[in-house]
Amino acid sequence: EIELTQSPGTLSLSPGERASLSCRASQTISGSHLAWYQQKPGQAPRLLIYGASSRASGIPDRISGSGSGTDFTLTISGLEPEDFAVYYCQQSGSTPWTFGQGTKVEVK
Amino acid sequence: QVQLQESGPGLVKPSETLSLTCTVSGGSIGGYYWSWIRQPPGKGLEWIGYIYYTGGTIYNPSLRRRVSLSLDMSKNQFSLSLKSVTAADTAFYYCARDRSVRVAGEFDPWGQGMLVTVSS
Numbered sequence: 001e002i003e004l005t006q007s008p009g010t011l012s013l014s015p016g017e018r019a020s021l022s023c024r025a026s027q028t029i030s031g032s033h034l035a036w037y038q039q040k041p042g043q044a045p046r047l048l049i050y051g052a053s054s055r056a057s058g059i060p061d062r063i064s065g066s067g068s069g070t071d072f073t074l075t076i077s078g079l080e081p082e083d084f085a086v087y088y089c090q091q092s093g094s095t096p097w098t099f100g101q102g103t104k105v106e107v108k
Numbered sequence: 109q110v111q112l113q114e115s116g117p118g119l120v121k122p123s124e125t126l127s128l129t130c131t132v133s134g135g136s137i138g139g140y141y142w143s144w145i146r147q148p149p150g151k152g153l154e155w156i157g158y159i160y161y162t163g164g165t166i167y168n169p170s171l172r173r174r175v176s177l178s179l180d181m182s183k184n185q186f187s188l189s190l191k192s193v194t195a196a197d198t199a200f201y202y203c204a205r206d207r208s209v210r211v212a213g214e215f216d217p218w219g220q221g222m223l224v225t226v227s228s
């Protein structure tokens with residue numbers, strides 16, 4: 001099973017600042033099958049990024065993903081009020097598909 | 109636009125079987141992988157397993173002995189059955205579809221989720 005470790009656990013930033021979230025895998029994720037989700041309180045997760053760097057439908061271009069192998073990054077350039085939430089990475093390179101433990105982006 | 113909706117009992121007694129159904133509207137079950145994912149309150153996400161539209165399944169080994177997925181294409185529904193539940197199975201249960209027919213494991217869209225509590 002591939003374990004995903006996200007860091008930091010919490011990111012305290014102000015609107016307009018840049019957020020950089022890390023996701024490290026315990027082994028290489030084949031095909032860069034790495035996705036990022038945003039979850040707000042009381043809501044289901046929403047797909048942001050798939051294939052490590054492709055934006056899902058309707059996702060603004062201030063949100064971007066990068067990385068390959070075992071190290072992946074989600075970047076939000078210029079935080080908007082609606083970006084404060086919990087973010088999860090998830091791999092689908094091999095079953096069982098697994099999620100990271102999440103990074104909370106909170107208002108500083 | 110495809111929408112998913114979970115339904116079933118919100119309270120299950122310990123040792124009994126949890127059964128949930130996901131109803132798909134705005135599109136067909138055909139062609140896609142369909143997954144169940146759960147999240148204990150205040151905690152992270154765990155993938156339970158998927159069922160392909162042809163009926164093939166893959167389960168998370170952590171739950172394999174207790175879980176079963178099925179689908180009913182005539183009703184555009186797929187279902188989760190988890191037997192011998194304990195308090196540790198208390199969670200929000202989400203159903204989800206894959207984003208694309210070509211790639212499995214990228215979940216979009218999701219149902220709104222349903223809290224199932226295991227308690228006597």
